[in-house]
Every structure is written in structure tokens, then in C-alpha cells.
């Protein structure tokens with residue numbers, strides 16, 4: 278059973294405002310992308326990683342990530358697309374064309390650079406157990422409001438049934454391909470699969486798997502590293 282992780286890393290990182298693609302932004306000298314790939318390979322479940330790089334930075338990303346293959350998996354780099362979903366689709370097409378026996382596919386944001394390997398293992402194991410789509414989630418800590426176009430509250434959903442969604446999201450490769458060929462739109466891959474009518478099951482996520490989007494998040498990431506044992510990734 279071949280497990281391939283697709284890593285969308287082609288975003289510009291505008292909200293971070295670092296003047297370079299977010300995936301290449303270093304934390305304690307190590308780019309976020311390298312940390313994300315290390316975490317995937319450290320799970321012991323992933324044989325191949327396909328990175329969707331910013332089109333103008335394919336060579337840089339290849340140089341940065343080539344040494345990671347020594348951690349026990351092959352690393353491929355392709356040019357990403359204009360939107361995250363385009364980057365995922367391009368990496369998926371590469372995997373299905375170039376990597377024989379691709380049966381389980383993970384999609385993991387480079388921006389979730391500190392995701393613990395145990396989350397990766399939980400997702401892969403649930404797909405391997407027969408679930409076609411698996412996502413890591415956390416409970417919602419705040420009260421959430423639905424508002425109208427004027428910002429006026431129209432509803433207060435019961436937060437007990439809400440979850441915050443992380444990556445890696447894991448799929449039967451054929452299901453993910455069908456989802457990306459559907460022409461549907463969603464902000465995550467599980468959203469596409471869900472709209473095909475395929476059940477999506479959840480496993481526990483982890484606070485460290487937060488998406489680094491802003492300077493505040495980067496400061497949190499630096500604090501994570503400063504914990505005892507925090508430098509592992």
C-alpha cells in the first residue's frame with residue numbers, strides 16, 4: 278500500500294508579510310516546508326512526498342528539500358498553481374502519473390509545519406482501515422456566530438457539533454482524484470469529497486498542527502520550538 282503525501286507549498290504568504298513564499302520562511306533557521314516534510318517522514322507511514330512549490334521557486338524548493346529524502350522517503354517537487362486547490366491537483370496528477378501503487382494520499386499544508394507525526398499516523402491508519410476520507414479536527418473553543426452581509430448576527434450554531442479542521446487530510450487516492458475532477462469548489466479537500474457524498478470521518482488533531490498564517494502564529498511557532506524537546510521538527 279503506497280502512501281503519498283502532497284504538500285501544497287505554493288502560497289505567497291501575504292498575510293505573513295515576510296517578503297518571500299511562506300513555505301521558505303525559516304523558524305530557528307529551518308524553513309517551514311522542511312519542518313512539515315520532516316514531520317510527515319518521521320511518521321514512518323509516508324513513502325513519497327510531492328511538494329507543490331511556487332512556480333518561480335521550484336529550484337530553491339528542490340535544493341532545500343533534497344536532503345530530507347535521507348529521512349526515509351522520496352521527495353518530488355512540482356510547480357504549484359494559482360489557488361491551493363490547483364496546487365493539490367497538480368501534485369496529485371504527478372503522484373498518479375509517476376509513483377506506482379499510489380493508493381493512499383495525504384494532503385498536508387506546508388504552513389502546518391509543526392504537526393506531530395502521531396497525527397499523521399492516525400490519519401493514515403484510519404484510511405488504511407477502510408475509511409475513504411479522514412481529517413484531523415479540534416473542538417471549537419469560542420462561541421461562533423453566523424452573520425449577514427451587514428455583520429448582524431443571524432444565528433449561534435451549537436459549538437458542540439462544530440470542529441476546527443487541520444491537515445494532513447487522508448484519502449483513498451481514487452476518491453481524491455474524483456473530487457478534484459468534479460469541478461466543485463471547497464476550501465479544503467475533504468470539503469470536495471464531502472460534496473461527492475462520500476463520508477468523511479474525523480480523528481483527533483493537535484494544537485501544534487495550527488496553520489501559520491500571521492506574524493502572531495509565527496511567534497507561537499517560535500515558542501513551540503523553545504519548549505523542552507520542541508526542536509525535534
Ligand SMILES: Nc1ccn([C@@H]2O[C@H](COP(=O)(O)OP(=O)(O)OP(=O)(O)O)[C@@H](O)[C@H]2O)c(=O)n1
Pocket residue numbers: 284285286287288289290291292293299300329357358359360361362364365386387388389488489490
Ligand atoms: N496557490 C496556492 C496557495 C496556497 N498554497 C498552500 O496552501 C497552504 C495553505 O494556504 P495559506 O496558509 O493560506 O497560505 P498562503 O496562500 O501562502 O497565505 P496568504 O493567503 O497569506 O498569501 C499553504 O501551505 C500554501 O503554501 C498553495 O500550495 N498554492
Ligand SMILES: C[C@](O)(CO)[C@H](O)COP(=O)(O)O
Pocket residue numbers: 361386442443444464465466488
Ligand atoms: C486545508 C485547511 O488548512 C483546513 O483548515 C484550510 O482550509 C486551508 O485554507 P486556506 O484559506 O487555503 O489557508
